[in-house]
Structures are given as C-alpha cells and as structure tokens.
Amino acid sequence: MKEKLVTVFRLLDKQINYENKERLIRGSPPIAHSRIEILGQTSLLIQPELTYGLSLAQTGDLDALLRADHFVKQSLKKILPTYGFMYDEDSPLIFVPNDSQFLPFLNLLMLEVVVIDPESALVSKAVKAPEKNIQLIRQAIASDEFPNLVERIIKAGGDLKKFT
Amino acid sequence: MNNKKLIEQIKKAALKDDKNRKDIRFKKAMAFLVRKGFLKTNMNFENYYQAKIKIKDLIWAGKNVEPRILEVLPAAVARLPRAFIFDTTKDTKTLQQVVCDLNENKVNGTGFLKMPYEKIKVWMNLPLNDGRTKITENKKIMRTFRLKPETIHKMELLKNKNGTSEAALIESLVEKAIL
Numbered sequence: 001m002k003e004k005l006v007t008v009f010r011l012l013d014k015q016i017n018y019e020n021k022e023r024l025i026r027g028s029p030p031i032a033h034s035r036i037e038i039l040g041q042t043s044l045l046i047q048p049e050l051t052y053g054l055s056l057a058q059t060g061d062l063d064a065l066l067r068a069d070h071f072v073k074q075s076l077k078k079i080l081p082t083y084g085f086m087y088d089e090d091s092p093l094i095f096v097p098n099d100s101q102f103l104p105f106l107n108l109l110m111l112e113v114v115v116i117d118p119e120s121a122l123v124s125k126a127v128k129a130p131e132k133n134i135q136l137i138r139q140a141i142a143s144d145e146f147p148n149l150v151e152r153i154i155k156a157g158g159d160l161k162k163f164t
Numbered sequence: 165m166n167n168k169k170l171i172e173q174i175k176k177a178a179l180k181d182d183k184n185r186k187d188i189r190f191k192k193a194m195a196f197l198v199r200k201g202f203l204k205t206n207m208n209f210e211n212y213y214q215a216k217i218k219i220k221d222l223i224w225a226g227k228n229v230e231p232r233i234l235e236v237l238p239a240a241v242a243r244l245p246r247a248f249i250f251d252t253t254k255d256t257k258t259l260q261q262v263v264c265d266l267n268e269n270k271v272n273g274t275g276f277l278k279m280p281y282e283k284i285k286v287w288m289n290l291p292l293n294d295g296r297t298k299i300t301e302n303k304k305i306m307r308t309f310r311l312k313p314e315t316i317h318k319m320e321l322l323k324n325k326n327g328t329s330e331a332a333l334i335e336s337l338v339e340k341a342i343l
Contacts, residue, residue, distance in 0.1 A: 001204050001206075055207055056206045057194065057204070057232050058203065058204045058232065059204075059232050059235055059236055059287065060202075060204070060287070061286075081289070081290065081291050082291065084201055084290065084293070086286055086289070132232070135178075135181045135229060135230065135231075138174050138177050139182075141171065141174050141175070141178070142175045142179075154167070160170040161170065163170075164170060164173040164174055164177060
C-alpha cells in the first residue's frame, strides 16, 4: 500500500517535470511546486509504525488535499486507478481538526507529500463520520495509544455516546 | 452520564468488536474483498480466502465489524456475480435491486444499508486485481436498430472493406462525426 502510493507520486513528479520541459519549449509559465496532504483512512494505513494497534480496512478512496495546479490534479486522477485507488472528489470537504500536524511522507523535485497525524485523522472521523468508523474509534480509544483522542473529539464537537 | 462512564462503555463495546473480528465470517469476507482488490487492509486474511462466498456472511461482517464491506459489496456482486451464494433475506433482496441499478449504470439508484448509491457506484470503475473484469466505462451496451436493407448492404460492404465488425464500424463513424 505504502509502496504503491510512493510509485504513484514518483510517477506524478516525473509527469510534472516532463510537462514543465514542454512548457519551457512553448514559452508557457511552468507548473509551481505542489503540496499534497493525505487525509482519511489512507493516512492511517501508510503510518503503520503509529497505527499498529488498529485493525484497518480501506476502500480504494484516496482522500487528499491537492494544493496543486490543474494539470497535477488531473494527472494524479488518471494515474491512481492503475494502482487500485480513486481520488475522492469530496476531499476538500474533509474536516481537519485544530492542532493537526502534517508529517513528511515524500519530498520530490516538484512535489511535497505530507500526511496528517493519526490522532487528528481519528478525531476527524469520530466527529464527521461516526457511524462508518464506530468500531475503529472504539478500538483507538480502548488502545490508549492516542492520549488526547477523547478530549479532542469532545472539543471538536463529537459525541462519545455514539460509540457506546 | 459522565465521560468516564462513557469511556468504560466504549471499552466494553471494543471488547465485543475484538471478538467479532475473530469471527470466521469477517475473515472470509475480508479475504475475498482484499484478494479481488475492493479493499486494502493491514491484517492478513490470505488463509481464509474462498472462491465462493455467502452474501449473508458479508452483510454480517459489514454490519458488525467493518462498514466499508457494505460500501463495496454491491459493486463486487455486480462485477463478480458467480462468486456469491445468495439467500432470500430482506437485505439480500435490497442488494439485488442495487446491483440491477449498477448494471443499468443508473445515475441515481438504490442505496444499501445506509450507504448512498453515489458512493457505491464509484467501485464499478475500480480496476480489479485480476484485471479480467471490465470497468463500467468500458463495458459495451446492447442497442437494437431497424435499418433500411440498402443501409445494411452498405454496412456489409464497409465492414468487409475495413475488416471490422458492424459495431466497430458504427463506433468509428460516430467518432468521426463528433470530431
């Protein structure tokens, strides 16, 4: 999973480089450096060292904020299905809790890929999609691996009763 | 109820979830959906894979352990219909209605156990691990036309000249007309 995503982003980086060379020849402005912020279930699965206590399952959805040129967004959407992923168009609507941290995932020539810290991803799920994540949130709370999880869920407007 | 009591209740429910994760129905469901490429996981279920699987086991696993199973199940049934063993429960009947909507490529269709149709439909276009099943976008759709005999004759001539099928001939003429 992690390796597949690394391949996806390396391929995307190459395509941006190639497009910039073409643009240079055409005299068009080049694509600026891009930043991709991985959120959601993918963020948990690609940080196994921080989420080993959780039983994770994921559809092919990639939730990510693409701070990037239109060309980059379109290229990523075309590459993803070959590797078993689909970009979730609702990604910009995902709730990113206060105090979220973004940890480095990949730093390429034209592309910086970062990933939200697991506790913040769990807070987001607990507040905005409790039904779909009920067992996951219970497991995370019971594991005691995420010391501020309960406090942050309540602070962000989540309801603990939904997980009882 | 104070938070301490709520956390105690959550931990108690988490113990039940742990027990459910050990259930053979969940393991078989995950093994099947992961092998086919509908789900990804950090657990190993390879030993529980079976080529044919009961719909009721998948629904149980989706309701009791992992709701994402319910999100991909209709597309899995629509794309790999021979891999499933059906029953006559209410949920299976609803599932069959969703599968009909997916097969007809409807824009708005029936949801499944609180999963909205638009979320379910996405998985019709996901390339699968075996690479055999076609995605909806590439599937041919049956159409019937009544044509004049002389048009049929001309189509035969063009078909033989180009060495293609009648369907391919019509597709190429339509493409040219659009360009």
